[in-house]
Amino acid sequence: MTRYIKTGVILFLICAVCxxxxxxxxxxxxxxxAANTENDRLAALADVSGGFTIGEQVDVGDGSINYYIPLTDGSGIAGYIVELSTSGYGGAMTVVASYKSDGTLMEAKLTSNSETPGLGKKAEEGWYMDMFKGLGGSSPLPASKSDLSPEDNAAVSGASVTFGGVSSALISGSEFVKGLGGAV
Amino acid sequence: MSHIKELTKGIFKENPTFIIMLGMCPTLGVSTQVSNALGMGVSVIFVLTCSNIFISLLRKIIPDSVRIPSYIVIIASFVTIVEMVLHAFVPSVYEALGVYLPLIVVNCIILGRAEAFAGKNGVLDSALDGIGMGIGFTMSLSFIALIREIFGAGTITLFPVGSFSGVITIPGLSESPVRVLTLAAGALLLMGYLKAFFQWKTARGKGGEA
Structure with missing residues (x-):
């Protein structure tokens, strides 16, 4: 009995010190x-804003949509920036995307993620989001790899889970923006 | 064995990557860019040295029946510390290493040296063993990354300093690189050739069949 107590105390002390x-x-x-994360978030917002004026953040927090920010030009609402939560191969991922009021994707950026370097991490590169840009309004966003061109399909091979996470997030963002209907 | 031999054995004679063949997963996964290899190497040196020192200090206190869980707690704590420090002060390396950073906890080199060396030897020798093995791992990882990046992408990625962007582009290779070397299959192929080379060198050194 004493041996077990002694072992337990030693383990407890090691854990306490660590x-x-x-x-x-x-x-x-x-x-x-926290400061680095906030700087990254602001840089991502500036990157996807497309030159429009960034408005006030409106929290949503319904699971996949964290918040949205209206984008304005001189005449009114030009679109929205939406921060989206999704999951990839390495766990939770965050995508920041800007849409026109009709749900067409303007720009997107993968921010926080733990995807595999050389595979899923490719989604951080600029060319990756080009596959989705201009889609989501009259033309649907690709929901699976089979919706991509053969070249794009080959480019994302080996990282299907990441692609699925990014595309599902962008699709839900597009649907959310359509639902806003140009309102603030 | 003298203290100097404890330090140098991990660099060549018992190199963890090419001779003992430990830590293959991060070696293959992270060696796509030289900067990633250096970041991972420095992280492993820190974790290996600190965990070796801690485990050696506690080797007479830790009961044999719970030594492995104790080692894991100590190693995981140092990995968490490295993760927090990199995230705060070198976020680019933290992002680049991704999932491989927390996976240092299960890197066979760390637990292997704790079990085989630090748990049985004094603090100074354990610290030197950790530093030597860590340097050996870093050198191997950087060597593999250098070959993979030069031939696979035509670049050498280091860290940006002042006006230097951190990326050296190699004319000729950057336009038509051997892309397979950047993939996992290329890493395995390269590892095979390098292992064969070091085996040949070792056999020659011993005067055996080359």
Whole structure:
């Protein structure tokens, strides 16, 4: 009995020391990580805004849609930026996309993700989102790899789960924007 | 064995990648760019050295029956620390390493050295073993990444400094690279050839059949 208690106490102490070490480092790094994340988010919003004026953020939080931001030009609503949550091969992913009021995708960017370097990580590259741009309004966004051209299909091979995650997020974003109907 | 030998054995004689063949998963996965290899290498050196020191310090306290869970807790803590530090201060490397960073926890080199060396030897020797093995792993990983990136993409990606973008483009190769080398199949092929070369070198060194 004493042996089990001694083993338990030793394990507890090891875990306590390790947890304290991690907590100490977290205390130092957490503010910096939060600042980096916010900077990345602002940079992504600027990248997908297409030169329009970025309005006030409206939180949605219905699962796949985190929030939307109206984009305005001189005459009124020109479109929306939508932040979308989805999942890929490495877990949760976040996509920031801008749409015209009719649901046509203007720009998109994959931000936070843990996809595999060389495979799913390709979705961070500029050419990846070109497959979806201009679609979602009168022409549907590709829902699966079979909807792509042979060249695009080959380009995303080896990362079907990532592609599925990105395309489903962009489709739900397009449907959400259509539902807004040009309203703020 | 002298302290210096503990440090140098991991670099050539017992190189974790080419001789002991440990840590193959991150070696094949991360070696697509030199900067990724260096980032992963430095992370492994830190985790390996710190976990070796900790485990060596606690080797007489940790009961034999729970040594593996204890080692994993210690290793996972240092990996979490590396992850937080990279995320805060070198976010580009953190993003590039992706899922391979938390997977250092299950890197066979770390647990292998804890079990085979740090759990049985003194603190100084364990620290030197960790540093040497880490340097050996970093050198191998960077060497593989260098070959894969030069021939597979025609570039050498380092870290941006001032006006230097961090990417060196190799004329000729960047226009018509050997794309297979950037894929997992190319990594396996290259590993096979390099392993054969080091086997031949080792056999020659011992005076055996080359």
């Amino acid at each position: 947890t304290a070490l991690c907590a100490l480092v977290n205390e130092v790094t957490a503010p910096r990580i």
